[in-house]
Amino acid sequence: MTTLSLPDEIDHVGLTDSRFTVPGIRCAGCIAKIERGLQEVDGVDAARVNFSAKRVAVRHDRSLDAETLVAALGRLGFEAQPAATNPLGQDDIESRTLLRAVAVAGFGMMNIMLLSVSVWSGAGGVTRELFHWLSALIGLPVVAYAGRPFFSSAVMALRHRRTNMDVPISIGVLLATGLSVYETATGGEHAYFDSAVMLLFFLLVGRALDSTMRNKTRAGIGSLLSRMGKSARVVAQDGSTKSVAAEDLRPGMLMLVAAGEALAADGVIEEGRSSIDNAMLTGESIPQAVGFGDAVHAGAINMGDPIRVRVTAASSDTVIAEIARLMDEAGQSRSYYVRIADRASRLYAPAVHTLALLAFGGWMIAGVGLHQSLVIAIAVLIITCPCAMGLAVPAAHVVASGVLARRGLLVKDGSALERLAEVDIALFDKTGTLTIGEPVPEIRHLSRERKSIALALAQSSRHPLSRGLARALEAEGVTPAVVCSLSETGGTGICGSWGDTRVALERTEILGGGLSSTLRIGKDRVDIQFLDPMRPDVVETLHALKTCGIDSRIVSGDRQMSVNALARELGITSAAEMRPEAKLTLLYALGKEGHRPLMVGDGINDGPALAAAHASIAPSSASDVSQQAADAVFLGRGLMPVALAVEVARRTMRIVRQNFGFAIAYNVVAVPLAIAGLLTPLIAAIAMSLSSLVVVGNSLRLARDTKHQPT
Amino acid sequence: MNVLAYLIPVALAFGGAGLAMFFWAMRNGQFEDLDGAANRILIDDEEPKE
Numbered sequence: 064m065t066t067l068s069l070p071d072e073i074d075h076v077g078l079t080d081s082r083f084t085v086p087g088i089r090c091a092g093c094i095a096k097i098e099r100g101l102q103e104v105d106g107v108d109a110a111r112v113n114f115s116a117k118r119v120a121v122r123h124d125r126s127l128d129a130e131t132l133v134a135a136l137g138r139l140g141f142e143a144q145p146a147a148t149n150p151l152g153q154d155d156i157e158s159r160t161l162l163r164a165v166a167v168a169g170f171g172m173m174n175i176m177l178l179s180v181s182v183w184s185g186a187g188g189v190t191r192e193l194f195h196w197l198s199a200l201i202g203l204p205v206v207a208y209a210g211r212p213f214f215s216s217a218v219m220a221l222r223h224r225r226t227n228m229d230v231p232i233s234i235g236v237l238l239a240t241g242l243s244v245y246e247t248a249t250g251g252e253h254a255y256f257d258s259a260v261m262l263l264f265f266l267l268v269g270r271a272l273d274s275t276m277r278n279k280t281r282a283g284i285g286s287l288l289s290r291m292g293k294s295a296r297v298v299a300q301d302g303s304t305k306s307v308a309a310e311d312l313r314p315g316m317l318m319l320v321a322a323g324e325a326l327a328a329d330g331v332i333e334e335g336r337s338s339i340d341n342a343m344l345t346g347e348s349i350p351q352a353v354g355f356g357d358a359v360h361a362g363a364i365n366m367g368d369p370i371r372v373r374v375t376a377a378s379s380d381t382v383i384a385e386i387a388r389l390m391d392e393a394g395q396s397r398s399y400y401v402r403i404a405d406r407a408s409r410l411y412a413p414a415v416h417t418l419a420l421l422a423f424g425g426w427m428i429a430g431v432g433l434h435q436s437l438v439i440a441i442a443v444l445i446i447t448c449p450c451a452m453g454l455a456v457p458a459a460h461v462v463a464s465g466v467l468a469r470r471g472l473l474v475k476d477g478s479a480l481e482r483l484a485e486v487d488i489a490l491f492d493k494t495g496t497l498t499i500g501e502p503v504p505e506i507r508h509l510s511r512e513r514k515s516i517a518l519a520l521a522q523s524s525r526h527p528l529s530r531g532l533a534r535a536l537e538a539e540g541v542t543p544a545v546v547c548s549l550s551e552t553g554g555t556g557i558c559g560s561w562g563d564t565r566v567a568l569e570r571t572e573i574l575g576g577g578l579s580s581t582l583r584i585g586k587d588r589v590d591i592q593f594l595d596p597m598r599p600d601v602v603e604t605l606h607a608l609k610t611c612g613i614d615s616r617i618v619s620g621d622r623q624m625s626v627n628a629l630a631r632e633l634g635i636t637s638a639a640e641m642r643p644e645a646k647l648t649l650l651y652a653l654g655k656e657g658h659r660p661l662m663v664g665d666g667i668n669d670g671p672a673l674a675a676a677h678a679s680i681a682p683s684s685a686s687d688v689s690q691q692a693a694d695a696v697f698l699g700r701g702l703m704p705v706a707l708a709v710e711v712a713r714r715t716m717r718i719v720r721q722n723f724g725f726a727i728a729y730n731v732v733a734v735p736l737a738i739a740g741l742l743t744p745l746i747a748a749i750a751m752s753l754s755s756l757v758v759v760g761n762s763l764r765l766a767r768d769t770k771h772q773p774t
Numbered sequence: 775m776n777v778l779a780y781l782i783p784v785a786l787a788f789g790g791a792g793l794a795m796f797f798w799a800m801r802n803g804q805f806e807d808l809d810g811a812a813n814r815i816l817i818d819d820e821e822p823k824e
Contacts (some may be wrong), residue, residue, distance in 0.1 A: 114810030162800065172784060190778075197782065374803035455821045 065125045066623045078108055081129055083119045083143040084138060090113060093141070100139040104132070117196055120142070134746035151540055158274040164209040165271050168264040171205030172257070176748075177256040183745045195247040195254045202256035206240050209263045212270065228408040228453065230738040231415060233524075238260060242441045254331070258445050265755045270633075273457040273477055276464050295327040298371065309361075312377035320365045320372055329360050329381045330372035334468045337367035352570070362667075389671035390692055402478050404456045407723060415447040415730075422738045435740070442742040447735045451754040455722030458762035464717040466766055472680075472697045472704040479694035482678040485659050485714035489608055489705075490676070492664035493619035493626055497601055497633075500665065500684055502531040502593035509582075514545070515560055515590060517582050519543035520568040527582055528593060529568065540751060555582070599627070605633060607706035611713070615660070618646055622670050646672040663705055680705055711765075717767055722758045729754040 064181070088094065094112045097119055101110035106124035121132055129433040129622035141167065159235065167328050168449045186194060211235070217229040230615040243254040262558065271410035295318040296304045304319055309327040317333065320326060326339075336354040341363050355357060361371060361381040427433070459479040467474055474480055493495050510515065518541050521533040546566060549559035556569030567583040571590055579592045598604075605615050617637035619626045630637030650672055653660045662676035664671070665685035673679040673692040690696050697704035733750050736742050799805065 091813040094810065094813060095817040113807045114813055117808045161802065163797065166793055166796045170789050174789050176780075177785060201786075470803075562817065 072244055077125050078122050078574045078606050079125050081121050081123065081132060081145065083121070083129075083136065083145055084134065085112075085117055085119050085141050085143045086485045088117050088119075088121050096139055097136065101132070101135060104135045105485075107132075107135075108424070115360065143391060156600055157599065160269065160525040161267060162656075164212060165264070165267045167205055167276060168209035168260060168267050171201050171209070171260045172199050172264045175257045175260055175360045175600040179247040179744065184306055184561060192247075192250055195256075195525075198254055198256040199247050202240065202243070202260055205260055206236060206263065209260075209267060210236055213263075213266070226412050227405050228412075229441065231408065231412045231444075232262070232266060232448060232453070234416075236443045238441045239445045241439065246274075249534060253744050255445060255744050255747065258744060258751065261748060261751055262448055269454040269457040276457075276461050276476065278320045295600070298743070300667055302747055308379045312374055314374050314377060316374045316377075318372045318374060319369060320625060321368060322365055326359055326361050326372065327374075328374045329358070330376075331376045332357050333371045333373045335368055335370035337365055337370045340364040340366050348688060383667065386667055386670050389643060389647065390674045392671075402456075403481055403719060404452070405523070407452065415444065418447070418734065418738075419443040423736075426740070431740075433643065439738065439742075442737040442740075442747075443734060444738045445747055446742060446750065447730055451726035451729060451758045452723065454755055454758045455726055455762075456719055458759050459718045459765060460766045461713050462762050467695075467708060467711055470700045470704055471693055472702070472708050474708070476693045480712045480715055481680060482659075482694065483661070483708055486661035486678050486709060486715040488618060488653060488658045489615045489661045489663065490672070491614050491615060492666065493621050493629060494668050494683060495665035496682060497617065498595045498597050499631065499700070500595060503596050504528075504532045504535050504593055505592040505594060506535055506539075509591070510591065511541075513582060513584065514539070514541045516566050516584060517568065517591070519546040519561075520549070520557050520582075521561065523549050524551055524568070526557075529557065531593065532568075532580070532591065551748075553556075569738075595654050598700060600701045601633065602704045603613045604702040605635065607703070608709065611706070611709055613709065618649060618664075620666070620673075624704075635724050636736075643671050647675055650675050661709070715765060720764055722761055725757050725761065726754060729757075 075682045078732055085097070088097070094114060098110050100117070100563075101107050101121060104123075104127075106127040108124070110119060110120045110121045112118075119136070121131065133143045133145065175198045178198050182191050182194050183673075207228060210233070210251075213229045214229065215231050217233040220230055222229045239255045239259040239262075243256050243259070244250070246254050291432055293310050294306050295312060297307045297312070298304050298317045298319050307316070318326075322337075326562055332353055334355070336352070338352050339359055339588055341351055341360070353370075358375070360383065362383045366732070376382075419440045422443050422651045423436050426436035426439050432542065456477065460480055463480060464474045474483075489633055494500060506514065506517075518533060518536040521529040521536065522543060523529070546559040546561045549557060551557040556567055558567035558569075560566065561584070564585045565587075567581075569581045569583060571579045571581045579590050582589050584590060608615055615635050616628050617633075617635060617639075619625055619637070619639055620641055620643075622641060623639040626637050626639035631640065634748055638645075646669070650660055650662070652675075660676040662672045662679040663681070664673055664679070665682050667689060669681075669685075670689050670692050673681060673689055678695075679693045680697060681689045683690070683695070683696050685696075685700045697708075710749065729750065733746075
């Protein structure tokens, strides 16, 4: 077994580490294939796949460059991109810091509890003092270490003259620690180290859950614009070619685009016929035939013959860059969204601080002295420290996102769940969202013999139509005929010989833009039509949304006729021929009317709308950019996860509100005790764990309720 | 009560050892690829000899 240690340790023998993102890693077979395959490449010392992050770390000779390794991975059948040199993203560092803090707080909590239990059960005199000192010895470093995430966030908030949940937490923890140190030093009866550390532990667990949930989904989602061509071969006046970086391309240049290359700029075809894959832009998997005079866009991949393209717009003027810019602006509005925990703390923090102040003033007036009044005020702060509140939201979110992940929906973060719960109108894109977005052939009219010949031809081609045909035929249990001397011509089709007969599967020249191919057996010809069928459960999904009080609409860039037909069939309103800007305008208009729209779409042309909508969902077949912009991604052929997402999100928010209710009820009981001066460390500890358990238990109900529901 | 003089350091040492182990495991990347480990068990050690 090969292992890789940290990159800085391996500098000695001229080896270096490179990392690649490989989204295609799906199974144990892929791990074995990549690790073994790379090891056979000259100059590679070791390769290690990280399955969770879909990354490969390769330790190799310095002379080997990234492109060679990407090519090697390509030969193994995996598309790869070099990953950033820093293997740990910002999010990753954050969740590691939190995990370490949880461990330290857990260690501190257990040991201090051990000492506190003996004090509570009646240890007195020297023993009690010794135990208090020991607790202080453990507690102070633990609070200093494990409290940092809260302290730094609280300081940040105060510096911006705002308050968040971390401000009352930090004040509570620091005062409890300070008071305990004072009590210990003066030989007092009570020390609250256990409360302070326990508080930190519970709150850190909540934070760590939240951060883990965020990282998990982000790891699987690709990077923005990474597939756009990075350079192009430009033909000079004298006919020679040279490679020019994408940002140095200028309108008027003539690019030579080889088969399999991505376009680096927008342009018009001057020479050659080919088919291009526009999946990056539209999410549409079917290549589009293009010829002289057709416009092509950056990011598209040339699937067929080499073409010459005259550049019309380059770098930041391309359609794809324009859409990226729109998305960027549209995404701004979402950053103003304030999460429920912070909204709660805006009310909560001033209330409890006033209460503590009142308790202090009241006891001073009653004349118990400065020390006793201070102890009581601090006790109020300890007991009101939002321990259950810190868990109330993340616990429910983590359970909900687990439930949704099992049903095929990946939610990016907690804020997405909160926003999903609030939507009241749903906008659907058509192609690839309401429909499956891949071609399904109509094969009922084919005889058994024709089917087996068609399968033999289709299975040896990588063209999406052929693959769709092969899938459908295999599903029917057709066995392929024996066809030999197969040859494929890009853009035309595939042919071979079946016995003495020439057979072929070719592109059909038909008018109207429908998809079909022709099966030719000798002189006999038969057309096979391809359709893009609706997802199987669209009607049920729309109905489920309706019962949640959400109206649906189709918003599509497609032609009026086909959109209207689908809308009539589903009985919902529609808007067709919408450009990305028009979709944005519609969303803003809905927002002005007080609606909170949910956008479901897949193409990059939906990207800005996905970023601007109150919440958004994209299918996993969507373009990278759309998956990046969306709040959630659903897997599989069904549309039901969309309705399920809204339903579960709403139930989650109900649970969150209940959790807040519990936290407040607990305060209502405990605060009078604290104000009356009856709060001992024992009561604080019991109250704190009890309220946390109740909140976590209530959140787990979410998993149970959902399990009983029919899928 | 003299037994405390041993027991408390022992308890702390055990806790500390657990904590140190956790830190080591984290730095060593044991938690980096949790799903990978579950899949790796399916890989045969050697490809079948041809």
